[in-house]
Amino acid sequence: MITVHHLNDSRSHRILWLLEELKAPYEIINYQRDKLTRLAPQELKEIHPLGKSPVIMHNNKTIIESAAIVTYIIDHFANESFSPQQQDSDYYEYLELMHYAEGSAITPFLLLLYTRILGDNAKPLLPRIFSEITNHLSFLSSKLDKNNFFFRNEFSGIDIMVSFVLEGAQLSKSLDPFPNLQAILKRYQSRDAYHEAIKKGGEYSLAKHSNN
Numbered sequence: 540m541i542t543v544h545h546l547n548d549s550r551s552h553r554i555l556w557l558l559e560e561l562k563a564p565y566e567i568i569n570y571q572r573d574k575l576t577r578l579a580p581q582e583l584k585e586i587h588p589l590g591k592s593p594v595i596m597h598n599n600k601t602i603i604e605s606a607a608i609v610t611y612i613i614d615h616f617a618n619e620s621f622s623p624q625q626q627d628s629d630y631y632e633y634l635e636l637m638h639y640a641e642g643s644a645i646t647p648f649l650l651l652l653y654t655r656i657l658g659d660n661a662k663p664l665l666p667r668i669f670s671e672i673t674n675h676l677s678f679l680s681s682k683l684d685k686n687n688f689f690f691r692n693e694f695s696g697i698d699i700m701v702s703f704v705l706e707g708a709q710l711s712k713s714l715d716p717f718p719n720l721q722a723i724l725k726r727y728q729s730r731d732a733y734h735e736a737i738k739k740g741g742e743y744s745l746a747k748h749s750n751n
């Protein structure tokens with residue numbers, strides 16, 4: 540059984556969502572953000588020195604980083620049709636988008652969040668941040684094109700990873716020029732497993748900003 544060290548209202552929602560999609564057995568250990576700083580509590584550092592969530596434990600292994608966790612869970616709990624095999628011609632295309640979400644696309648959204656603290660002093664940075672947001676969302680929009688899902692037009696680990704970027708985009712009202720990204724986010728947020736993850740993991744404020 541997988542143990543998920545789950546920080547409330549955080550990226551670890553998507554790990555619970557994946558586990559629900561796969562109907563994999565798991566238990567949750569809950570951590571609460573500090574109400575003022577939104578930082579994780581000290582106890583999470585006892586699980587992993589970075590003190591970030593998600594963290595999973597399974598068979599005496601401790602694993603951090605959403606993309607690694609998603610890959611691990613899919614490798615252990617999904618059937619073969621859920622993700623490509625290494626010998627498949629599109630395997631590296633899959634890997635690319637899997638890692639792109641946290642490796643690149645999320646950066647301008649985090650900058651927007653962090654620079655908010657500066658109030659008006661952040662203004663000179665905003666054009667660059669928003670041009671990067673447009674750059675990444677344009678790329679994702681063209682990758683998705685008219686399909687329902689990003690990879691082989693079927694729900695995959697990529698959707699789990701990219702969802703957080705799209706939720707950040709929705710929050711910053713950057714999705715309007717990209718109707719196909721708005722539509723896929725709705726598709727994610729209307730899945731039963733997405734809602735089940737909220738029931739088990741508690742409130743997820745990024746879900747509330749949807750236009751559902």
Ligand SMILES: N[C@@H](CCC(=O)N[C@@H](CS)C(=O)NCC(=O)O)C(=O)O
Pocket residue numbers: 546548549550551577578579580590591592593603604605606641
């Ligand atoms: N790239 C990491 C990011 C992990 C991360 O920063 N998690 C946030 C939650 S969304 C966190 O733990 N924040 C609390 C803190 O920094 O104290 C991943 O995708 O797993």
